[in-house]
Amino acid sequence: MSVKNKFAAEIGGTFTDIILFQEENGKTQLKTLKVASTPSRPEEAVIEGADKLLKDWSNMSEMLHGSTVATNAVLERKGVPTALLVTEGFSDTLEILRGDKTNIYDLFYQRPEPVVPRNLVYAVHERMNADGQVLIPLEEAELRTIAGQLREQGVKSIGICFLHSYANAQHEMLAKKILEEEIPDGIVTASYEILPQFREYERTSTVAITAYIAPVMVRYIESLYRQLQERDFKGEIFITQSNGGVIPMDALRKEVARTLLSGPAAGVTGAVFMSKQVGIEDIITLDIGGTSADVCLINKGNPLVSTTNKIDGNAIAVPMLDIVTVGAGGGSIAWIDSGGMLQVGPQSAGADPGPACYCRGGTKPTLSDALAYRGLLRPDHFAGGNYKLDPELSKKVIGEIAQKMNVTSDEMAEAICRVMEANTMQAVRLASTERGYDARNYTMVAFGGAGALMAATIADELGMKRVLVPRYAGLLSSFGLLVADIIRDYVQTKVSLCVETSAEDLASQFGKMREKAEEDMCNYGFRKESLKFQYAVDARYQGQAFELQMDFDHIPTDSEEITQVFHETHHKRYGFNSPQNLVEIVNYRLKCTVPQNNDLLSGMKYEPIPGQSGSSVQKVLMGGQWRDCHFYTWNGLPVDSVLSGPAVIEDETSTCVVPLGWIAKLQHNGSIILEKEEN
Template sequence: MNCASVNVETDCNQSAIAVAPWRIGVDVGGTFTDLVLADGGGTFFTFKAPTNLMNPTLGVLAAVGLAANGLGISIQTLLGHCRVFVHGTTIATNTVLERTGAVVGLLTTEGFRDALEIRRGFREDPWDHRTPFPEPLVPRHLRLPVRERMDKSGSPIRTPDPESIARALDTFRREGVTSIAICLLNSYRNDSHERICAELIRKSWPEVWLSVSADIAPVLGEYERTSTTVLNAYLSPRVVPYLLQLERDLRAHGLPYPLLLIQSNGGAASLEQLGRRAVMLALSGPAAGASALRTVAEMARRDNLLLMEIGGTSCDVTLMNGGEISMVDSLSIGDYHLTLPSVNIHSISGGGGTIARVDAGGLLSVGPHGAGARPGPACYGLGGEDPTITDAHLVLGRMRAGSFVDGLITLDPGLARAAIEARIAAPLGVDAIPAAAGIIRLLEQNLQHAIERVSVECGHDPRRFTLVAGGGAGGLHAVSVARALGCPVVYVPRLAGVFCAFGMCSTDVREVFLETWLKLLGRESTDALEREFSRLISTAKTRLATSGFSPLNMRFERSFDMRYVGQQWLLQVPADSCCVRSVRADFEARHQRQFGHYQPDGQIEIVHLRLVGIVRLPPVRRPDLPLTQIAPVPYELRSVYLDSASGFRMMPVYNADDMHPGQKVSGPALVEERNTTILIGSGDRLEIDCSDNFLIHIAKAAE
C-alpha cells in the first residue's frame, strides 16, 4: 500500500496516535475475539469483542467496529489504511471435535476401502487397549472402490474404470453426500489416476466439493494420506464459505487487499491459496503463537524459549530452540490423524474457564470441560455454577473484583466462593481457601507436565530456556511453573493477553512444497538433489507470485525427511548443504538427541525433499525505549494467597500502565496489565526491559 502515513487522533483509553499504514491481526477464541492493530510506527492497539460462536464473522466485524470507534475513525478508514489483515480461527478444529462437518464420500482403490478404519493401531495411551477409536468420518457404505491400479514406482497398471466411478457417484447422490475425497493407491508417486477421477466428477457433478489427495497430502502412507484428505473434504464446506463471506464483508467495508489466514505451520496464506486446502487451517489461531514467539525472541534477545499460552479454555505449549520453532509433520485432532507441516503445539485443558470437579471417588480434577463464554465462570454472574480456574484466583485475591474488558465481564468474588464451597470444598471436607489453592496447584502440575512433553521428552533441558507467558492467564501461573521446571527467567510480553493476534501482525507468508524421494543417502549425487530443489524453488516462486509477492521478498528453507531403512518415524534435517557427509552427521546428531542412540553404519533413507517458501514481511517493532530509574508506586496493598507455606500476604499491586522501562519490582507482588495479571513470588525480581515487556528473574529454581 503506497499511501502516505496518516496521523489519526484517538480518544480511547490507549491514548496515542495511530500512524498508517497498519496491520491488523484477529484471533477468534472460544470466549473473546482479539484484535491487535500494529501501526507504521511500531505502536500496538488492542481490542476485544465477545466471540459469536454461531456466526464468527459477526464477532470479527464487531472487533473491527470497536477498533474504529476506539481510534475515532470510520470502519472504512480503518480498513482502507490496512496493508495486511491476518485472521486465525478455531472453526476447523471445532468442526472436527463437534462432528459438524460435511457428509463425505470417499473414492479409493478397489480393495482398500477399509484403510481409513483400520488406521495404524497406535494409541495415545499405550496402556489403554479398551477405549474404542472414534467412528470414521466416512462410514463404510460411503467408502467406495474405483477399479484402477498404480504400482509402487508410479507406473500405471490399470486406468480408472469410468463405470465404477459412475456407480459410486450414484450412491453418493442418493445418500446426500456434499463433499468427495479421492485417495488412490500410490498416487503420491503418480497422480494421473486421481486427476482422471476428478475430471470425470467435475463434468458430471460440478457443484460437489472435491478434495484430491495429490493436492492435499502427496506423502507416503496410505492411511495418513487418506485421513488427511477426508478431513479436508469434511471441513471445506463448513470453513471455506465462512471465510469467503468474511473476506467479502471486509472488502465491502474498504479492505483493499486479500484476507490472509494463519495456517497450521504458523505462516499466512491467502484464501485463494487455501480454498482447496481448508485442512491447513486445523491449528489456525494457536499456530500464530509461533510468529509472536519469533518477535519475542528479538525483543528479549533470547532464542531458547518455552511458550505457555493460557487463554480461556486451553493452554498451548510451543518450544523454540536456538531460534528454531519446533515443527511436526503430523498431528491429531479428536483422534483423527492429519499429515501436514505444523507448529509443534501441545495443548491441554488449562484455561481460565476450565472447570474443576470432585468425582464420585472424592478425587479433585481440573478439566477437560470448560465454562465457555456463556455462562462462563461462576464469578461472571451469567448463570454458571461450576467453579473454574478464574473463580479460584478470585477467591485467593490474585484477581481484582469488578469490571473488566471495557465492561464486557464483571468478576464477583462472592459468587466464586459460593461455587467452590458447594462443588469442591464441601465434597472434600475442607474450607474454600485450601480448595481454591488445590485447584491452582493441580492445574500448575498439569502445566508443568505439558511443558515437559515438548521439552524433556524431546531431549531439551528446561533449565536452558526462558519461559514465555502468553494468554490472559499466563502471567498468574508462569513464576510457579518456571520454578518447578528450573527455568531461571520468565518473560511476559505487554500483549500477552492478545498473544496470538499480536503474532498475526508479524507473521510471514509460508508455503510448504513436498517431493517424495525414497532413495538411500549416498546413492544419489549431490547434483541430483540440487536439481530437484531447484525445480521445487521454481514451483514455489510461481505459487507465491500468484499471491502478489515479489521474488525479491522471497526466501527458501530446504530440508530432508529421513530415517534408517525399516524405521517408522521420520526426522527432519535441514538441507543447507546436500553434501552426503554433512547430511549424515546432522541426521545422526538429531537421532541421538531424539532417541538416545544412532547407528554409525546404518543405511539412511531420504523419504521426502521439503521446501518452505517464505515471504518475510517487514518486522513490527518499536525502537528501544529509554530506561528510567524512578521506582514504581503501587496503587494498593492487597491480601493475596501466595502459596501453602506463606498463606495470605499483604502485597503491593501495581498498575502496569503506570510502569516504564527500567523500573524494577521485588516479589511478592502483583502487576495488573489491561489484559492479564502477573503474580511475582517471594524473592523474585521483575524488571521492565527496553522493549517495554516484563522480565522476571526467578529467585530459586527447583532442583
C-alpha cells in the same frame, strides 16, 4: 502520505483477541481489544470488535485471522457430508487406522470415528505401483457413474486418495477433473495437491479431514469477507496456519487442513518475536487461555515442528508446530472424581456461560473463580474494567465444593490452582524433558489471559529461573498474526539410498519443488524475487520404520552431507547411531517463505502513560495466608522499573503475578522479565 494498516483477530474458546496496527508517515499505533467469543457464529465476535476499533476500513491493507473454526468442526463433527474415493481394495483404510491404542490398559477402548463414514467411501478400479507405473488404467465412465451417485446423495465435498499417487498423480488429476465437471458446485480435494507423501493411512486421513472441513472454512471466511467488504474493506485476508505462518484467502481451499490448531501457532510466532527483542532465543512457551494450556519448545528461535499429528484421534500429516495441549485454562471446571480426588479440567465453562464470576450464569467453580477468590483478579481492573467480574459469586461456588471435600474455602481456592499447575507442568515436561531437553536451560515465555498469573509458580516447581511475560501478553496470538511470515510447505516422497543418490538427483528434485512453489506464490500475487527457501530431507537407516527430518539452509551438496547429518541427528535424538548402516532418503521437503517487514513493530518503544505509575495495596491469598500485595498498572510503570514480590501487575488483557521471592524487571519494549531471587 504512506498509510499501511493491519487488523488481526484470533478466536479463542472464551475470548476473541483483536489488535489494530496503524501506521502513518512512520508513526505507529496499536489498539487492542478483548471481546467474548460467539461459538455458534464466530465471525460475530470479530465484526463486533472491528466495529469498536475501526470506523473506516477503506485504508486497511490486511486482515489477519486465526480461529478454532476448523478444529471445532472436527472435534464436534460439524463438517459437511463428505465422500472419499480410494483405490479398490483400500476402502477400509480409515477404519483400520494404525492399530495402536491411546491407552493400552483401557479395556473399553474404542477407535475414533473417521470423519467419512464407510458408506461414503467409493472404491475405484485403478492401480499404480510404488514406482508410478500404471498397473490398472482409470476408466472415465466409472468416475462419471460415481459422480452421478454423489449428486443423488447431495454430497458437495469429495476427497481423492489413490494408492501411490505421490509417485504418479495422473489418475488423481483425471478423477478431479471429471468430478469438477460433474459436480461444479462441489469442492474436490486430491492428495497429490496437498500431501504427495507415502504412508497410505496418514495421507488418506489428511485428505478426508481436509475435504470434511473445507466447505465449513470456505463458507466462514467468505461470510466474514462479505461483511468486511460491506464496511469498504479492499485489502487481503490472510489465514494463520499450524506451522506459524499465514496464507492468503485464495489458498484456503487447498490448504484448509493447515489451519487446524492455528491459534496456538500464532501465539508461538508472537512469543519468538518478543523474545528476540530482549535477546532470548531458547524458550518454552506457555499459553494459558480460557480452555487450554499450550506448550511449545523453541531452540535458537526455531520452534520444533511435527508432521505426525492427530486431531480427535485422526491422523493429520501436514507440518505443525510441535505444541503440547492440556485442558487447563481459566474456564477449566473443578470437580471431584469417583475416588474423592479434586480434578481441574479438561471440561471448560467456555465463553457461555463461563466462570461463575463472569456473571453470565456459570454455576461451577473454575480456575478463574479460584483466582478471583484469592484476590488476584480484581473486579474494577479485569480486562481493563470493561468486563464484569463478581468475586462474591466465586466465593459461593468455591465454598460449595470446599464443603463437599470438608476443607476451608481458602484451602480449596489454592488447591484448584495447584492442581491446574500440576497439569500444566506435565505438558511442559512432555514438550521438553521427555524429548531430551532440559527445561532448566530455557526461559519460560508466558502469555494468554492466564499465562502470566501462573507462570512464575510453575517455572519455580520445574527449576526454571526466568520467565518472560511479553507486552500484549493477553493478545499475543493476535500479535503473532501481525508479525507472521507467509509460509507454504511442500513435500514429495522419493525413496532412494544415499549411496545411490547423486548431487544431480538432489538438485533436480528440489528444483522441481521450487518451480511448483514459485508458480503457486506468483499465482497468489507474490513476486518471485521475494521468496526465501529452506530445504529438508526425511531419512532413516535402511529397514527402519520411521524417519528423522534434517533441515538445511541450502540444497545439500551431495548425499554424503545428508548421511553425516543423519548420523548426528540420530545420535542427538536417540543417544546412539549406526554409521555402518546404509541411510535411506524418504521424503524431500521445501519451505517457501515471504518474509514480512516488521521493522516498525520491532522499533516500537515502551512509553509509560502519565499519571498511572502509582500502586495500591490489597490482601491476596498466597501460600496459605492473606498477605499485603502491591498492585501496579502495567502501562504506567516507569522505564527500567524493578519490582519485588509479592506483587501483581495489571494490564487490559492480562495479569502478571510476581510471587514472593521473585523480581520483575521492565524491559525496553514493555515486556517483563521475572527472575528468581538468589538465596
